[in-house]
Amino acid sequence: MTGAEAHCTAFREAHGAPEPHATEAALYDAAGLAFIPPELREGRGELDAAAKDDDGGDALPSLIEAADLRGALHNHSTYSDGSASLRAMADAARDRGLAYFGICDHSQSLGVAGGLSPEEVRRQQDDIRALNEAFAADEGDPFRIFSGIESDVLADGALDYAEDVLASFDFVVASVHQGLDMTETEATERVVRAVQNPHTRILGHATGRQLLAREGYPLDVERVIAACAEHDVALEFNANPRRLDLDWRHLRAATDAGVLVAVNPDAHRTAELDYMTRFGVPVARKGWLTAAQCLNAKPLDEFDAWIDGR
Numbered sequence: 001m002t003g004a005e006a007h008c009t010a011f012r013e014a015h016g017a018p019e020p021h022a023t024e025a026a027l028y029d030a031a032g033l034a035f036i037p038p039e040l041r042e043g044r045g046e047l048d049a050a051a052k053d054d055d056g057g058d059a060l061p062s063l064i065e066a067a068d069l070r071g072a073l074h075n076h077s078t079y080s081d082g083s084a085s086l087r088a089m090a091d092a093a094r095d096r097g098l099a100y101f102g103i104c105d106h107s108q109s110l111g112v113a114g115g116l117s118p119e120e121v122r123r124q125q126d127d128i129r130a131l132n133e134a135f136a137a138d139e140g141d142p143f144r145i146f147s148g149i150e151s152d153v154l155a156d157g158a159l160d161y162a163e164d165v166l167a168s169f170d171f172v173v174a175s176v177h178q179g180l181d182m183t184e185t186e187a188t189e190r191v192v193r194a195v196q197n198p199h200t201r202i203l204g205h206a207t208g209r210q211l212l213a214r215e216g217y218p219l220d221v222e223r224v225i226a227a228c229a230e231h232d233v234a235l236e237f238n239a240n241p242r243r244l245d246l247d248w249r250h251l252r253a254a255t256d257a258g259v260l261v262a263v264n265p266d267a268h269r270t271a272e273l274d275y276m277t278r279f280g281v282p283v284a285r286k287g288w289l290t291a292a293q294c295l296n297a298k299p300l301d302e303f304d305a306w307i308d309g310r
């Protein structure tokens with residue numbers, strides 16, 4: 001049996017030291033358990049969920065798979081700090097079999113990352129309209145670019161454009177990038193205010209951590225999840241391997257509260273679209289994520305309806 005120490009200990013306490021078996025499936029079966037996927041072996045309730053009922057059923061989640069993803073949300077282009085054009089990024093998403101692509105370049109306050117002025121937003125939206133017309137006219141499967149923005153969350157929790165500009169986007173990802181030196185109360189108030197903003201649809205990399213580089217600001221994740229549930233805002237699971245933020249240990253609290261999780265590549269070049277399948281899906285599985293709980297596993301029409309639903 002392989003798994004985290006907590007899993008193996010809990011197994012031994014409940015079922016005794018395991019006998020040798022030819023396969024792990026046989027080992028779990030002998031204990032009256034369904035096969036527990038390796039990602040779930042963390043001692044976080046998976047043994048109880050694997051217990052078979054009278055009909056042989058169990059309560060393990062049907063974990064998300066890479067093939068469940070239908071779209072890539074939160075991506076950058078040369079409009080801000082990405083290294084590929086909008087067209088090249090969208091084509092790369094389509095080449096990967098996806099049906100939609102959300103462009104979310106940086107907003108105006110993030111000057112160091114080429115944040116978009118309102119004029120540049122309009123220009124990009126003209127580009128998107130032209131590209132979508134071309135996609136609609138060609139022979140391929142339906143494919144659409146959605147006009148998003150990764151709006152900075154300002155120090156007071158406001159978003160980074162005037163109302164009319166915010167209203168022009170198909171959806172807004174709200175992210176904190178600046179002024180990271182905050183107490184937990186300050187950070188939580190700021191993030192919750194951003195979630196309350198009626199334009200926000202997704203909360204980006206909620207804690208701001210960068211693995212092996214910085215901790216991220218302290219955050220009352222429970223309060224943030226409750227705010228997302230109240231305002232029907234999805235939580236990002238940022239699949240960039242330097243972030244993996246929100247931590248997978250919090251994903252179940254989010255889905256238990258009915259909050260959708262967006263597995264987002266935060267791609268700045270075409271190859272980074274693969275962050276979703278290389279890191280996002282495998283790590284989200286540790287958080288018990290199912291396709292039904294994943295925003296960008298929705299088919300194109302359902303995603304389109306969802307972003308208009310707030």
Ligand SMILES: [Zn+2]
Binds near residue numbers: 175205
């Ligand atoms: Zn960001």
Ligand SMILES: [Zn+2]
Binds near residue numbers: 074076266
């Ligand atoms: Zn980003």
